[in-house]
Amino acid sequence: MNAMREESRSVWMDVEVAPDAAPLTEDTKTDVVVVGSGIAGLSIAYELVLRGQSVLVLDRGPIAGGMTSRTTAHLAPICDDSLAELLSMRGKELAQGFQASQSAAVDRIETIQQELGIDCEFRRLDALLFLDPKSKPSVLDDEVEAAGEIGVAVERGEGLPLRTLEDRPYLRYPEQATFHPLKYLRGLAEALQEKGARFHPFSAVAKISEDKTGVHIALETGHTVDASFVVVATNSPIHDLFALHTKQAPYRTYAMGFEIERVALADALYWDTEDPYHYVRLTSGSDGKDVLIVGGEDHKTGEANDAHVRFAALTSWIKTLVPELYRWSGQVMDTLDYGAFIGREAHRNRTFVTTGDSGQGITHGVVASLIIPDLIEGKENKFATVYEPARKPTKAAMTFVSENSTAITNLAKYLAPGELASVEELEPGQGAIIRDGLTKIAAYRAEDGTLYQRSAVCTHLGCHLQWNAFETCWDCPCHGSHFAPDGTVLNGPAIAPLAEIPTGSDAEAEA
Ligand SMILES: Cc1cc2nc3c(=O)[nH]c(=O)nc-3n(C[C@H](O)[C@H](O)[C@H](O)COP(=O)(O)OP(=O)(O)OC[C@H]3O[C@@H](n4cnc5c(N)ncnc54)[C@H](O)[C@@H]3O)c2cc1C
Numbered sequence: 001m002n003a004m005r006e007e008s009r010s011v012w013m014d015v016e017v018a019p020d021a022a023p024l025t026e027d028t029k030t031d032v033v034v035v036g037s038g039i040a041g042l043s044i045a046y047e048l049v050l051r052g053q054s055v056l057v058l059d060r061g062p063i064a065g066g067m068t069s070r071t072t073a074h075l076a077p078i079c080d081d082s083l084a085e086l087l088s089m090r091g092k093e094l095a096q097g098f099q100a101s102q103s104a105a106v107d108r109i110e111t112i113q114q115e116l117g118i119d120c121e122f123r124r125l126d127a128l129l130f131l132d133p134k135s136k137p138s139v140l141d142d143e144v145e146a147a148g149e150i151g152v153a154v155e156r157g158e159g160l161p162l163r164t165l166e167d168r169p170y171l172r173y174p175e176q177a178t179f180h181p182l183k184y185l186r187g188l189a190e191a192l193q194e195k196g197a198r199f200h201p202f203s204a205v206a207k208i209s210e211d212k213t214g215v216h217i218a219l220e221t222g223h224t225v226d227a228s229f230v231v232v233a234t235n236s237p238i239h240d241l242f243a244l245h246t247k248q249a250p251y252r253t254y255a256m257g258f259e260i261e262r263v264a265l266a267d268a269l270y271w272d273t274e275d276p277y278h279y280v281r282l283t284s285g286s287d288g289k290d291v292l293i294v295g296g297e298d299h300k301t302g303e304a305n306d307a308h309v310r311f312a313a314l315t316s317w318i319k320t321l322v323p324e325l326y327r328w329s330g331q332v333m334d335t336l337d338y339g340a341f342i343g344r345e346a347h348r349n350r351t352f353v354t355t356g357d358s359g360q361g362i363t364h365g366v367v368a369s370l371i372i373p374d375l376i377e378g379k380e381n382k383f384a385t386v387y388e389p390a391r392k393p394t395k396a397a398m399t400f401v402s403e404n405s406t407a408i409t410n411l412a413k414y415l416a417p418g419e420l421a422s423v424e425e426l427e428p429g430q431g432a433i434i435r436d437g438l439t440k441i442a443a444y445r446a447e448d449g450t451l452y453q454r455s456a457v458c459t460h461l462g463c464h465l466q467w468n469a470f471e472t473c474w475d476c477p478c479h480g481s482h483f484a485p486d487g488t489v490l491n492g493p494a495i496a497p498l499a500e501i502p503t504g505s506d507a508e509a510e511a
């Protein structure tokens with residue numbers, strides 16, 4: 001039991017990346033180990049291989065099976081959270097650096113897919129930010145002003161080709177982009193394998209250490225990899241217990257795919273000013289149809305277990321009667337200032353990290369590939385300061401405190417009563433927290449009646465877990481780990497599985 005629910009399936013997941021790759025079954029050496037095979041890991045691996053480094057990529061699960069397979073693939077050179085807020089938090093120079101680096105990332109994807117001949121539906125298109133009736137009209141004015149200061153091209157318009165939005169004011173940002181992320185990564189992985197990079201799926205890393213001779217990677221299986229450098233591209237960092245985790249917070253985000261006739265809607269990236277925001281975009285479907293992707297309804301991980309309500313809200317928001325094909329959710333790591341943390345780890349020489357996708361994780365992953373190879377080679381990089389992992393944005397201090405209050409409020413959950421009085425009350429397919437004296441149990445009864453009881457304490461830093469009925473997994477609200485009902489880690493930063501709780505007869509036997 002180590003996969004999330006079948007019902008949660010993204011529009012991209014039929015495409016397999018490096019399906020012939022096998023787990024690592026021996027001790028080995030390489031120049032650089034990349035841990036994590038999403039957009040960040042594979043993009044960094046590619047740039048390193050082009051520079052002549054030997055690279056080995058390790059992943060806990062399948063290659064490119066992480067959050068990249070759950071994205072909605074908006075490739076935005078602009079900050080899609082808010083240009084005005086980006087400017088106020090980071091100042092003009094760093095906001096311009098952010099914009100230039102995101103733009104360079106999209107250009108790099110465009111160049112790579114052209115050079116390698118990857119058929120990944122990459123295309124440039126408009127992004128249209130429209131006013132939600134609950135937002136003040138001045139929101140758009142603020143965006144136009146900030147765009148002018150940062151140097152982003154923008155135009156005003158009115159009336160979108162979406163039902164109920166025919167008279168809505170909007171801003172048009174030209175030259176944004178989109179693609180099929182797994183087709184792109186499939187092509188990139190093939191090129192990497194041809195150039196000698198090694199991929200090992202189902203090879204979870206348990207420990208990363210470094211000394212003067214290099215880095216030493218220990219896998220859960222006991223095998224080891226020695227290298228000169230390591231890049232931790234696990235989305236939520238597995239090597240750092242505290243520093244980076246205090247500066248970002250996990251948010252669960254939802255998406256659905258509806259089949260529509262091709263050309264029923266102009267190909268563009270649409271999103272609104274509501275908080276949390278909604279968005280609409282297109283990708284190609286089968287039989288000459290398109291798939292309309294609708295997403296949003298984000299919430300902090302573990303603070304809601306109402307996916308059906310969020311999907312209903314998305315359906316009613318789109319207000320269109322087209323057959324639904326896909327629904328899925330995933331997680332993004334939101335940082336205080338919308339910028340990822342990319343660079344050399346504080347107090348380490350040979351360990352590099354990329355994390356903090358902030359909903360722009362595809363471009364942030366590629367930005368990491370434009371920065372980290374230079375740092376590994378000891379070169380200056382013009383974007384490095386924008387993403388310096390050690391930065392502490394002072395203007396965002398209040399947000400910083402509120403983001404991290406999750407960890408504080410989470411402590412109170414240990415004192416709260418369980419959600420059910422006993423496991424006897426669990427229905428098939430239901431998960432719930434049950435108190436047994438001082439112990440909190442994460443209990444799940446499978447559809448066939450099998451009962452799973454694991455500790456409700458996250459193995460990363462001990463936060464209290466929350467059941468996610470839609471994905472059939474336990475979510476950790478603190479730093480984003482997910483666990484299967486049998487305790488297996490589905491998403492980091494946790495490495496160890498949930499502790500087993502002896503069930504009825506086992507407990508009696510132990511006594
Ligand atoms: C619904 C949704 C919509 C989104 N929409 C957009 C969008 O439109 N535009 C955009 O730019 N971004 C978007 N994002 C964000 C973006 O998809 C992600 O931020 C990005 O794909 C993350 O890439 P990554 O390489 O950092 O992480 P991942 O793709 O998650 O890769 C990390 C890998 O590390 C592996 N790993 C973890 N722990 C270990 C370990 N101990 N040992 C070995 N391997 C390990 C995992 O198995 C995983 O495969 C969206 C995200 C979601 C969920």
Ligand code: FES
Binds near residue numbers: 459
């Ligand atoms: S992910 Fe850090 S405590 Fe759970």
